[in-house]
Amino acid sequence: MTPALSRTLNALGLLAVSTVLIAAFFDQLVFGDLPCPLCLLQRAGFVVCGFGLALNVKFGPRPSHYAMLILGAVAGGVMATRQTLLHIVPGEGAYGDAFFGLHFYAWAATLFAVIVVGGAVMLLFDRQFETPPQVPARLSALALASLGLALLMAFANGASTVLECGGGLCPDNPTSYQLLDAWRGGTGPAR
Amino acid sequence: MMSLPFFGIFLALALVMAGRRTASIVVFGASFVMLLVLFKLHATDPLNIAL
Numbered sequence: 001m002t003p004a005l006s007r008t009l010n011a012l013g014l015l016a017v018s019t020v021l022i023a024a025f026f027d028q029l030v031f032g033d034l035p036c037p038l039c040l041l042q043r044a045g046f047v048v049c050g051f052g053l054a055l056n057v058k059f060g061p062r063p064s065h066y067a068m069l070i071l072g073a074v075a076g077g078v079m080a081t082r083q084t085l086l087h088i089v090p091g092e093g094a095y096g097d098a099f100f101g102l103h104f105y106a107w108a109a110t111l112f113a114v115i116v117v118g119g120a121v122m123l124l125f126d127r128q129f130e131t132p133p134q135v136p137a138r139l140s141a142l143a144l145a146s147l148g149l150a151l152l153m154a155f156a157n158g159a160s161t162v163l164e165c166g167g168g169l170c171p172d173n174p175t176s177y178q179l180l181d182a183w184r185g186g187t188g189p190a191r
Numbered sequence: 192m193m194s195l196p197f198f199g200i201f202l203a204l205a206l207v208m209a210g211r212r213t214a215s216i217v218v219f220g221a222s223f224v225m226l227l228v229l230f231k232l233h234a235t236d237p238l239n240i241a242l
Contacts, residue, residue: 037193037233044196044226051200051219054207068219075223079230085238135210151204158197169232170193 001125003060003133007143010056013118014146017050020111021153024104025160033096034164034174038083042108043157045076049115050150057143060133063123070119077112080105095173196226 024043027033035043052069056062083105087094094103102110122128139147163177164170171178199222206215 037229040193041196041226041230041233044200047197047200048219048223048226051203051207051215054204055212055215058207058210059212068216071223075226075230079234082234082238085240088240147204147208151201151208154197154201154204158194158201161194161197165193168192169229 001128003128003131006061006122006125006128007057008140009122010053010061011140011142011146014050014053014057014150015142017046017053017115018146018149018153020046021157025153025156027097027099027104028160031097034176036083036095036172036174037170038079038086039095039104040157040161040170041079042076042083042105045072045079045108045112047150047154047157048072049076049112050154052119054147054150057147058139059135061122061128062133063129066119066123070116073112073115073119077109077116080109080112084109193229196222196229199225 021043024035024039028035049069049072052065052067052072055065055068059065083095084103086092087103087105096104099107161170163179164174166179166182199218203215203218203222206212206218
Protein backbone atom coordinates (compact mmCIF):
# COMPACT_ATOMS: atom_id res chain seq x y z
CA MET A 1 0.00 0.00 0.00
CA THR A 2 1.43 3.37 -1.00
CA PRO A 3 1.41 6.32 1.43
CA ALA A 4 -0.98 8.12 -0.94
CA LEU A 5 -3.49 5.26 -0.86
CA SER A 6 -3.14 5.07 2.92
CA ARG A 7 -3.88 8.80 3.17
CA THR A 8 -6.99 8.36 1.01
CA LEU A 9 -8.25 5.44 3.09
CA ASN A 10 -7.64 7.41 6.29
CA ALA A 11 -9.54 10.39 4.86
CA LEU A 12 -12.46 8.07 4.02
CA GLY A 13 -12.28 6.65 7.55
CA LEU A 14 -12.34 10.18 8.96
CA LEU A 15 -15.44 10.95 6.89
CA ALA A 16 -17.05 7.75 8.20
CA VAL A 17 -16.35 8.75 11.82
CA SER A 18 -17.83 12.20 11.15
CA THR A 19 -20.88 10.53 9.60
CA VAL A 20 -21.42 8.58 12.83
CA LEU A 21 -21.32 11.86 14.79
CA ILE A 22 -23.70 13.51 12.29
CA ALA A 23 -26.13 10.59 12.73
CA ALA A 24 -26.01 11.04 16.52
CA PHE A 25 -26.65 14.78 16.07
CA PHE A 26 -29.55 14.06 13.72
CA ASP A 27 -31.14 11.84 16.38
CA GLN A 28 -30.55 14.54 19.00
CA LEU A 29 -31.89 17.49 17.00
CA VAL A 30 -34.68 15.87 14.97
CA PHE A 31 -36.02 13.32 17.47
CA GLY A 32 -35.09 15.24 20.64
CA ASP A 33 -33.02 12.31 21.98
CA LEU A 34 -30.68 14.13 24.38
CA PRO A 35 -27.36 12.32 24.88
CA CYS A 36 -26.65 10.95 28.37
CA PRO A 37 -23.18 11.39 29.96
CA LEU A 38 -21.95 7.99 28.76
CA CYS A 39 -23.37 8.76 25.30
CA LEU A 40 -21.36 12.01 25.25
CA LEU A 41 -18.21 10.19 26.32
CA GLN A 42 -18.70 7.71 23.47
CA ARG A 43 -19.07 10.61 21.05
CA ALA A 44 -15.81 11.97 22.45
CA GLY A 45 -14.28 8.53 21.81
CA PHE A 46 -15.22 8.83 18.14
CA VAL A 47 -13.72 12.34 18.03
CA VAL A 48 -10.49 10.94 19.52
CA CYS A 49 -10.45 8.24 16.83
CA GLY A 50 -10.88 10.99 14.26
CA PHE A 51 -7.73 12.67 15.60
CA GLY A 52 -5.58 9.60 14.85
CA LEU A 53 -7.00 9.46 11.33
CA ALA A 54 -6.48 13.21 10.86
CA LEU A 55 -2.78 12.86 11.74
CA ASN A 56 -2.41 10.22 9.02
CA VAL A 57 -4.26 12.41 6.51
CA LYS A 58 -2.18 15.51 7.19
CA PHE A 59 1.27 14.18 8.10
CA GLY A 60 1.25 10.79 6.37
CA PRO A 61 0.81 7.34 7.88
CA ARG A 62 2.80 6.43 11.00
CA PRO A 63 2.33 3.53 13.42
CA SER A 64 2.00 6.04 16.28
CA HIS A 65 -1.00 7.65 14.55
CA TYR A 66 -2.69 4.28 14.27
CA ALA A 67 -1.87 3.69 17.95
CA MET A 68 -3.79 6.85 18.89
CA LEU A 69 -6.70 5.70 16.70
CA ILE A 70 -6.76 2.31 18.44
CA LEU A 71 -6.39 3.84 21.93
CA GLY A 72 -9.40 6.08 21.24
CA ALA A 73 -11.42 3.14 19.95
CA VAL A 74 -10.55 0.97 22.95
CA ALA A 75 -11.52 3.77 25.37
CA GLY A 76 -14.76 4.42 23.49
CA GLY A 77 -15.41 0.68 23.32
CA VAL A 78 -15.04 0.33 27.10
CA MET A 79 -17.57 3.15 27.60
CA ALA A 80 -20.01 1.69 25.07
CA THR A 81 -19.66 -1.78 26.59
CA ARG A 82 -20.27 -0.37 30.06
CA GLN A 83 -23.51 1.25 28.88
CA THR A 84 -24.55 -1.88 26.99
CA LEU A 85 -24.04 -3.95 30.15
CA LEU A 86 -26.09 -1.44 32.18
CA HIS A 87 -29.09 -2.26 29.98
CA ILE A 88 -28.34 -5.83 28.97
CA VAL A 89 -30.61 -7.53 31.49
CA PRO A 90 -34.11 -7.91 29.97
CA GLY A 91 -36.63 -5.68 31.72
CA GLU A 92 -33.99 -3.21 32.95
CA GLY A 93 -35.04 -0.69 30.33
CA ALA A 94 -32.93 1.02 27.67
CA TYR A 95 -31.71 4.51 26.89
CA GLY A 96 -32.93 6.17 23.73
CA ASP A 97 -34.51 4.65 20.67
CA ALA A 98 -33.33 1.58 18.77
CA PHE A 99 -31.82 2.03 15.31
CA PHE A 100 -32.09 -0.99 13.02
CA GLY A 101 -32.73 -3.17 16.05
CA LEU A 102 -29.81 -1.98 18.19
CA HIS A 103 -29.54 0.95 20.59
CA PHE A 104 -26.89 3.56 19.91
CA TYR A 105 -24.54 2.30 22.61
CA ALA A 106 -24.64 -1.23 21.12
CA TRP A 107 -23.91 0.26 17.69
CA ALA A 108 -21.07 2.28 19.24
CA ALA A 109 -19.54 -0.84 20.83
CA THR A 110 -19.71 -2.57 17.44
CA LEU A 111 -18.22 0.39 15.56
CA PHE A 112 -15.38 0.83 18.04
CA ALA A 113 -14.53 -2.86 17.56
CA VAL A 114 -14.59 -2.30 13.78
CA ILE A 115 -12.20 0.66 14.19
CA VAL A 116 -9.77 -1.44 16.27
CA VAL A 117 -9.80 -4.18 13.63
CA GLY A 118 -9.54 -1.63 10.81
CA GLY A 119 -6.55 0.06 12.46
CA ALA A 120 -4.84 -3.30 12.98
CA VAL A 121 -5.46 -4.30 9.35
CA MET A 122 -4.00 -1.00 8.13
CA LEU A 123 -0.90 -1.63 10.26
CA LEU A 124 -0.31 -4.85 8.32
CA PHE A 125 0.78 -2.88 5.24
CA ASP A 126 4.42 -1.97 5.94
CA ARG A 127 5.10 -0.25 2.60
CA GLN A 128 3.06 2.78 3.62
CA PHE A 129 5.71 3.48 6.30
CA GLU A 130 8.80 2.96 4.10
CA THR A 131 9.06 6.51 2.74
CA PRO A 132 9.56 9.23 5.37
CA PRO A 133 6.19 10.90 6.06
CA GLN A 134 5.92 14.47 4.83
CA VAL A 135 3.26 17.13 4.60
CA PRO A 136 2.23 17.63 0.97
CA ALA A 137 2.29 21.19 -0.37
CA ARG A 138 -1.44 20.96 -1.07
CA LEU A 139 -3.90 18.56 0.50
CA SER A 140 -6.46 16.86 -1.75
CA ALA A 141 -10.07 18.02 -1.70
CA LEU A 142 -11.02 14.77 0.05
CA ALA A 143 -8.38 15.31 2.74
CA LEU A 144 -9.43 18.93 3.29
CA ALA A 145 -13.13 18.01 3.43
CA SER A 146 -12.52 15.20 5.91
CA LEU A 147 -10.34 17.39 8.16
CA GLY A 148 -12.79 20.30 8.01
CA LEU A 149 -15.77 18.11 8.82
CA ALA A 150 -13.95 16.48 11.74
CA LEU A 151 -13.05 19.92 13.10
CA LEU A 152 -16.65 21.06 12.76
CA MET A 153 -18.04 17.97 14.49
CA ALA A 154 -15.62 18.29 17.42
CA PHE A 155 -16.65 21.92 17.95
CA ALA A 156 -20.37 21.26 17.43
CA ASN A 157 -20.34 18.46 20.01
CA GLY A 158 -18.49 20.67 22.48
CA ALA A 159 -20.99 23.50 21.99
CA SER A 160 -23.97 21.14 22.26
CA THR A 161 -22.56 19.68 25.49
CA VAL A 162 -22.18 23.16 26.99
CA LEU A 163 -25.81 23.93 26.10
CA GLU A 164 -26.98 20.62 27.57
CA CYS A 165 -24.91 20.49 30.75
CA GLY A 166 -23.60 23.98 31.40
CA GLY A 167 -20.15 23.99 32.98
CA GLY A 168 -20.58 20.93 35.22
CA LEU A 169 -21.27 17.23 34.89
CA CYS A 170 -24.35 16.20 32.90
CA PRO A 171 -27.39 14.69 34.65
CA ASP A 172 -27.78 10.92 34.23
CA ASN A 173 -31.10 11.28 32.41
CA PRO A 174 -31.10 14.69 30.73
CA THR A 175 -34.52 16.04 29.75
CA SER A 176 -33.63 19.54 28.56
CA TYR A 177 -30.77 21.87 27.70
CA GLN A 178 -29.79 23.21 31.13
CA LEU A 179 -28.01 26.30 29.86
CA LEU A 180 -30.91 27.28 27.60
CA ASP A 181 -33.32 26.74 30.51
CA ALA A 182 -31.12 28.94 32.70
CA TRP A 183 -31.07 31.71 30.11
CA ARG A 184 -34.86 31.55 29.69
CA GLY A 185 -35.45 31.43 33.47
CA GLY A 186 -32.74 33.92 34.35
CA THR A 187 -31.01 31.52 36.78
CA GLY A 188 -27.75 29.62 36.65
CA PRO A 189 -27.44 25.99 35.56
CA ALA A 190 -28.68 23.39 38.08
CA ARG A 191 -25.06 22.26 38.53
CA MET B 192 -16.78 20.26 32.14
CA MET B 193 -17.94 17.40 29.92
CA SER B 194 -17.35 19.54 26.88
CA LEU B 195 -13.61 19.81 27.58
CA PRO B 196 -12.56 16.63 25.68
CA PHE B 197 -14.45 17.90 22.61
CA PHE B 198 -12.86 21.34 22.73
CA GLY B 199 -9.49 19.76 23.50
CA ILE B 200 -9.64 17.55 20.42
CA PHE B 201 -11.02 20.49 18.42
CA LEU B 202 -7.88 22.42 19.36
CA ALA B 203 -5.72 19.38 18.58
CA LEU B 204 -7.35 19.06 15.14
CA ALA B 205 -6.84 22.77 14.51
CA LEU B 206 -3.16 22.30 15.34
CA VAL B 207 -3.04 19.35 12.92
CA MET B 208 -4.44 21.56 10.17
CA ALA B 209 -1.88 24.23 11.08
CA GLY B 210 0.92 21.66 10.69
CA ARG B 211 1.83 21.60 14.40
CA ARG B 212 2.12 17.84 14.94
CA THR B 213 3.90 17.73 18.30
CA ALA B 214 1.68 20.39 19.87
CA SER B 215 -1.43 18.59 18.62
CA ILE B 216 -0.29 15.32 20.19
CA VAL B 217 0.33 17.06 23.54
CA VAL B 218 -3.21 18.51 23.47
CA PHE B 219 -4.56 15.12 22.39
CA GLY B 220 -2.85 13.48 25.40
CA ALA B 221 -4.37 15.96 27.84
CA SER B 222 -7.84 15.56 26.27
CA PHE B 223 -7.59 11.77 26.34
CA VAL B 224 -6.68 11.75 30.05
CA MET B 225 -9.60 14.14 30.68
CA LEU B 226 -11.92 11.75 28.85
CA LEU B 227 -10.78 8.83 31.03
CA VAL B 228 -11.23 10.90 34.21
CA LEU B 229 -14.76 11.87 33.17
CA PHE B 230 -15.54 8.21 32.47
CA LYS B 231 -14.30 7.28 35.96
CA LEU B 232 -16.57 9.96 37.46
CA HIS B 233 -19.57 8.51 35.63
CA ALA B 234 -18.90 4.79 36.06
CA THR B 235 -19.29 4.39 39.81
CA ASP B 236 -22.37 2.14 40.13
CA PRO B 237 -21.79 -1.63 40.16
CA LEU B 238 -23.26 -3.43 37.17
CA ASN B 239 -26.27 -5.68 37.79
CA ILE B 240 -24.80 -8.65 35.93
CA ALA B 241 -23.27 -12.01 36.83
CA LEU B 242 -19.95 -12.84 35.19
